[in-house]
Amino acid sequence: MSKAIKITLTKAEGEHDLAASKLFGAPVLPEGWQDEMSDEVIFFGQIRLSDIAPFDPENRLPHTGYLYLFLDTEIYPYTAMIEYHDCEPRLVIDNFNELEPRFAHLNKDFLMTFEEADEDYDGTKLFGVPSSEPADLEDYELLLQFDPLDNETGFLSEIDGYAYFFFGKGTEDRMANPIFHAGARFEIDRS
Numbered sequence: 001m002s003k004a005i006k007i008t009l010t011k012a013e014g015e016h017d018l019a020a021s022k023l024f025g026a027p028v029l030p031e032g033w034q035d036e037m038s039d040e041v042i043f044f045g046q047i048r049l050s051d052i053a054p055f056d057p058e059n060r061l062p063h064t065g066y067l068y069l070f071l072d073t074e075i076y077p078y079t080a081m082i083e084y085h086d087c088e089p090r091l092v093i094d095n096f097n098e099l100e101p102r103f104a105h106l107n108k109d110f111l112m113t114f115e116e117a118d119e120d121y122d123g124t125k126l127f128g129v130p131s132s133e134p135a136d137l138e139d140y141e142l143l144l145q146f147d148p149l150d151n152e153t154g155f156l157s158e159i160d161g162y163a164y165f166f167f168g169k170g171t172e173d174r175m176a177n178p179i180f181h182a183g184a185r186f187e188i189d190r191s
Helices: 049-055
Strands: 003-011 040-050 067-073 079-085 112-115 142-146 162-167 185-189
Touching: 040 049, 049 112, 079 162
Parallel strands: none
Antiparallel strands: 003 112, 040 067, 067 079, 142 162, 162 185
């Protein structure tokens, strides 16, 4: 059985590592990435992949570089954008989410810590099985499950359900392919 990776979120206080694994706040991006995104794109999170390496013995993701999660909120349902960068990012964008007025409140860093969990863990996690049954998922596998009630980030706090990032199942060259765009999907379960 594949294990999940439980994510615990803590609101960052004071000085902290801006390049740490986190949700929301100020992304640390490779140069030029922000120029390629519209104002409707919000930063959901960044994962420093070396942080999850001890919990990913199956090598489901690379263990170097960063995985970035964005949402294009121009139309609903939102479009997932998942990108991989295999270098140390250098550009901090303090006001990234403030450009989209509906999500301007998502400007605080919520730092992630990781630990092993069962695949059916119901909170915020990487991998495993979704806690609800989003439709039509035969071609996808769970990347991240976000539980708005599991934290106080202010994202989707009005729902009693989950938000999911999925990526294409069985992508053999996923480790070599730096962009997950084509296989990415975002779902919101409003239980």
